[in-house]
Amino acid sequence: MSTSAVPVNLADKLSQFSDLWSQKKVAVLNDYEVKLAKLKGDFVWHSHEDTDELFLVITGRLTLQLRDVDVVLGPGELFVVPRGVEHCPVADEETAILLFEPAGTLNTGGAGGPMTKAAEPLG
Amino acid sequence: MSTSAVPVNLADKLSQFSDLWSQKKVAVLNDYEVKLAKLKGDFVWHSHEDTDELFLVITGRLTLQLRDVDVVLGPGELFVVPRGVEHCPVADEETAILLFEPAGTLNTGGAGGPMTKAAEPLG
Numbered sequence: 001m002s003t004s005a006v007p008v009n010l011a012d013k014l015s016q017f018s019d020l021w022s023q024k025k026v027a028v029l030n031d032y033e034v035k036l037a038k039l040k041g042d043f044v045w046h047s048h049e050d051t052d053e054l055f056l057v058i059t060g061r062l063t064l065q066l067r068d069v070d071v072v073l074g075p076g077e078l079f080v081v082p083r084g085v086e087h088c089p090v091a092d093e094e095t096a097i098l099l100f101e102p103a104g105t106l107n108t109g110g111a112g113g114p115m116t117k118a119a120e121p122l123g
Numbered sequence: 124m125s126t127s128a129v130p131v132n133l134a135d136k137l138s139q140f141s142d143l144w145s146q147k148k149v150a151v152l153n154d155y156e157v158k159l160a161k162l163k164g165d166f167v168w169h170s171h172e173d174t175d176e177l178f179l180v181i182t183g184r185l186t187l188q189l190r191d192v193d194v195v196l197g198p199g200e201l202f203v204v205p206r207g208v209e210h211c212p213v214a215d216e217e218t219a220i221l222l223f224e225p226a227g228t229l230n231t232g233g234a235g236g237p238m239t240k241a242a243e244p245l246g
Contacts, residue, residue: 005192007200029175029203029223032155052152058199069128076181077130080152100152100223 010036010058013122014096021115023099023107024122035099035119039091046111047086053101054080060095064088133159133181136245137219144238146222146230147245158222158242162214169234170209176224177203183218187211 008026013036017024020038027034039062055062056078064071064079065088071079081087108116131149136159140147143161150157162185178185179201187194187202188211194202204210231239 005189005194007194007196007202010199010201027177027201027203029177030206030225032223034177034201054150054152054157066128071128071130073130076133078133078150078157079130080150083153100155102153 008034010098014038014058016122020094021107022117023119025119026122028103031103032100033103033105033119035101036096036122037099038094038096039089040094041091043089044108044111044113044115045086045088046109047084048081048101048105048109049084051102051105052080052083053087053105054078054099055089056098056100058096058098060091060093062095062097063090063092065090131157133221137161137181139245143217144230145240146242148242149245151226154226155223156226156228156242158224159219159245160222161217161219162212163217164214166212167231167234167236167238168209168211169232170207171204171224171228171232172207174225174228175203175206176210176228177201177222178212179221179223181219181221183214183216185218185220186213186215188213 013026020040023035023037025033025035057073062073067086136149146158146160148156148158180196180198185196190209
């Protein structure tokens with residue numbers, strides 16, 4: 001089998017975009033996707049009824065507001081928001097994250113609204 | 124819903140074990156697992172017939188030997204070995220990696236042998 005042998009360098013990929021709250025696909029694993037995003041400010045409260053969602057902070061600082069507690073993530077820290085749990089990501093400074101979730105998972109889950117945006121391929 | 128609000132700090136988790144070639148589960152996402160491992164030396168040639176396998180290097184340097192090419196990963200670089208593709212991980216220095224794959228994926232895939240070891244919970 002012919003195999004693409006090019007690793008995904010996360011810093012290189014992050015240097016290729018600057019738009020906020022826009023998920024960029026960088027790898028596929030079975031029917032799951034690895035995505036990168038840059039965040040700053042407040043997102044919207046939402047949940048994903050059908051899937052857990054993994055956030056890994058690469059640079060910066062991310063607060064995952066849950067209804068009963070805030071989870072604060074710095075570089076090298078990850079958290080899995082369970083399916084059905086409402087959350088609102090907030091970043092006081094520009095923050096770069098890696099997301100891992102099933103292909104097609106929308107950024108705003110079931111909430112919809114103007115910040116809804118499908119993930120885009122990158123590189 | 125009550126939610127555990129403790130982030131997974133990858134450096135902290137890595138400080139909690141020292142055995143090589145032993146996968147430690149640190150998070151679950153749906154029916155997938157996030158695992159950490161420390162590697163040094165040569166592993167065994169194997170493949171996973173039913174799943175792709177994601178390697179992300181945290182510290183050190185990992186060579187994923189494929190039959191036709193070597194993929195060399197440094198910190199912050201990831202690679203997905205497609206299902207069915209034979210690979211042999213090699214690390215000249217001690218290397219810490221994050222793995223992402225379906226729960227129950229064996230480290231030696233279909234090859235078996237003395238290095239086969241089920242993933243263990245950590246922390």
